[in-house]
Amino acid sequence: MRLDFLKNNQKKTRHEHYQGVIDNVISGVLFGGKVGKRVYLSPTFIGGPRDLRNRYLDSMALVQEFGRLDLFLTMTCYLNWLEVKERLKRGEEAQNRPDLLATC
Structure with a gap:
């Protein structure tokens, strides 16, 4: 969804970032670390x-x-496998049972 947002809003996002860069170059900022603000994820x-x-x-x-x-091995479980569905209680969803999915 994030990539779709960026794809569909290119004009808006590019214009905003481009204008900020131009403003900083005009004001004499030479290093990129002083442009914009830091965002912590x-x-x-x-x-x-x-x-x-x-x-x-x-x-x-x-x-x-x-x-x-x-040896390093990774396996992905399919939520609709018969072995998974048989072990679910009534009304349970497979994604809410990591203990079950880790053992299949």
Whole structure:
């Protein structure tokens, strides 16, 4: 959704950023660090610098605890698998049962 927003609002966003850059160049700012304002993303913003740093630190802690990995395997569960649906109670949704999805 974020990428769609940027795609559909290019004229508006480009104009706003371009005007800010022009204003700063005219006023004599030479370094980009003094242009605009700093925005901090929460660590829950997936793909942000803080999230990536947290993921890196978590993985390094695992390496310290267990040593270097020989094999790293990732598996994704499909929420509509019969094995998943059979274990759900009435009215439950699979995405609300991480304990169930982690064992399939």
